[in-house]
Amino acid sequence: MxxxxxxxxxxxxxxxxxxxxxxxxxxxxxxxxxxxxxxxxxxxxxxxxxxxxxxxxxxxxxxxxxxxxxxxxxxxxxxxxxxxxxxxxxxxxxxxxxxxxxxxxxxxxxxSRARPQPEYIPLALRQDYEEACKIAALSPKAAATLARRCLQGMIRDFHGIEKRRLVDAIEALHGVVAPEVWAAIDAVRKIGNIGAHMESDINLVIDVDEDEANLLIELVEQLFAEWYVSRHQRAQRMKAITEAAAVKETARQGQQPQAPSQPPAGTKSTGSPSEV
Structure with missing residues (x-):
């Protein structure tokens, strides 16, 4: 607004x-x-x-x-x-x-800038996300590492891809997510590696700035919404539709005439009424 x-x-x-x-x-x-x-x-x-x-x-x-x-x-x-x-x-x-x-x-x-996340997102993922938000200004490299770790947990939990190395888990996402999403996820891995692993040449310093750390955090937020929130909302909609149909069916059954258990005296049974 x-x-x-x-x-x-x-x-x-x-x-x-x-x-x-x-x-x-x-x-x-x-x-x-x-x-x-x-x-x-x-x-x-x-x-x-x-x-x-x-x-x-x-x-x-x-x-x-x-x-x-x-x-x-x-x-x-x-x-x-x-x-x-x-x-x-x-x-x-x-x-x-x-x-x-x-x-x-x-x-x-x-x-911090952390947004409230629903409880159906696993606690470990929410904690990594919240901690990354808290330290993004003080230590962007650490925040990028936490975003990387959170992403790895999301791939394992949501997509069921259990690979020891994140690079292998991301490779397994090929064709599962949109190409631009895949590229962004792989970028999180690469930037997060800067914080997680020292370069072979210790004199080579590659830094991560606060804006870059926040970009990674924003991707985590986007995937929370597109994966977990969308799945939950879809399940809620399907449940509401199913429940509405069940209510209508119950009402319809209640309006149908019921066949008498025994025919009236002096009459011959004609069987159950046909269903309309």
């Missing part, structure tokens, strides 16, 4: 924030997202979004401000509070003051 610039500016005016360029509206634009706890989309207004503009000491970074943002989920069944902080440089030579460049971003609550 997206909102107009006017709606976004309406929220930021509460904190006296002025953005210098459209690119620097990223903090506000990021508010137009799903609740990290329940996945509900919230139309942000002043009633469920609050900013605090905190002045910081003058430092070698110049004039800076800490913008603390609170998001209240509008889902009555959730009502969770999310907190984040963004550290900005500011131009105080103009009035009103303008934020000019972001120096850092921290998700305070929840502590």
């Amino acid at each position: 997206t909102h107009s610039n006017e709606e976004l500016f309406e929220c930021t005016e509460l904190a006296g924030i002025v953005w210098q360029t459209s690119q620097e509206q990223s903090v506000v634009q990021s508010l137009s997202r799903q609740c990290p706890y329940c996945g509900h989309f919230t139309a942000h207004r002043g009633t469920n979004v609050h900013f605090d503009n905190v002045s910081c000491f003058e430092s070698r970074h110049g004039t800076t401000r800490l913008i603390i943002t609170q998001h209240l989920c509008s889902n009555p069944a959730c009502q969770e509070l999310s907190l984040s902080a963004d550290w900005w440089t500011a131009d105080n030579t103009v009035n009103p003051e303008k934020l000019t460049a972001v120096l850092g971003h921290w998700s305070l609550r929840p502590s």
